[in-house]
Amino acid sequence: xxxxxxxxxxxxxxxxxxxxxxxxxxxxxxxxxxxxxxxxxxxxxxxxxxxxxxxxxxxxxxxxxxxxxxxxxxxxxxxxxxxxxxxxxxxxxxxxxxxxxxxxxxxxxxxxxxxxxxxxxxxxxxxxxxxxxxxxxxxxxxxxxxxxxxxxxxxxxxxxxxxxxxxxxxxxxxxxxxxxxxxxxxxxxxxxxxxxxxxxxxxxxxxxxxxxxxxxxxxxxxxxxxxxxxxxxxxxxxxxxxxxxxxxxx
Numbered sequence: 001x002x003x004x005x006x007x008x009x010x011x012x013x014x015x016x017x018x019x020x021x022x023x024x025x026x027x028x029x030x031x032x033x034x035x036x037x038x039x040x041x042x043x044x045x046x047x048x049x050x051x052x053x054x055x056x057x058x059x060x061x062x063x064x065x066x067x068x069x070x071x072x073x074x075x076x077x078x079x080x081x082x083x084x085x086x087x088x089x090x091x092x093x094x095x096x097x098x099x100x101x102x103x104x105x106x107x108x109x110x111x112x113x114x115x116x117x118x119x120x121x122x123x124x125x126x127x128x129x130x131x132x133x134x135x136x137x138x139x140x141x142x143x144x145x146x147x148x149x150x151x152x153x154x155x156x157x158x159x160x161x162x163x164x165x166x167x168x169x170x171x172x173x174x175x176x177x178x179x180x181x182x183x184x185x186x187x188x189x190x191x192x193x194x195x196x197x198x199x200x201x202x203x204x205x206x207x208x209x210x211x212x213x214x215x216x217x218x219x220x221x222x223x224x225x226x227x228x229x230x231x232x233x234x235x236x237x238x239x240x241x242x243x244x245x246x247x248x249x250x
């Protein structure tokens with residue numbers, strides 16, 4: 001088992017990362033524990049990625065992973081461009097990755113993710129016990145000279161405490177990029193609560209065939225605070241930017 005206090009590096013993963021407004025905002029809000037506050041629009045995020053070879057990691061080996069969660073208010077990542085997020089599901093193909101993540105408080109499940117690109121068509125799928133749960137279809141172009149970089153901040157809970165982790169990333173997004181369809185395929189599964197509204201409303205997103213990031217070494221304990229009575233104004237990402245491959249706020 002990997003030491004959960006040790007940092008880990010992943011390079012050149014194939015990554016599809018985007019967000020949407022949910023069909024059932026109340027169900028989404030119910031997944032966020034007291035002490036953290038969802039955004040007023042109840043934005044949900046999804047990251048599906050694949051590490052094809054063990055040489056792309058510092059210790060994880062090859063694996064695939066999907067995580068989902070709820071974007072939070074008032075706990076942005078450094079730089080203020082990306083909101084903090086509460087992980088609700090963390091679906092990994094590798095036992096080594098699952099053991100590392102569960103020791104950090106992640107809501108771990110065993111499952112697999114695939115991403116297939118044929119011409120301009122990208123299809124991604126996440127399954128548990130060989131049952132498909134989530135499927136997305138996108139239109140993608142070529143990687144150019146634009147680099148997206150910054151930080152994400154994710155929250156987990158372990159031993160009754162909230163843990164905050166900041167993840168640096170560097171990605172080479174494709175352009176053009178457009179999400180055409182997002183399907184949640186199993187209404188009886190708890191993950192169905194996070195399904196998108198119809199019509200589909202995308203917040204931010206990109207696909208990158210080369211995305212690198214680090215799991216930080218230290219985890220900071222986040223104090224429980226009372227949610228603010230009035231929400232700050234929400235920065236809405238124009239549809240043109242959401243399709244551009246740039247992260248929210250760029």
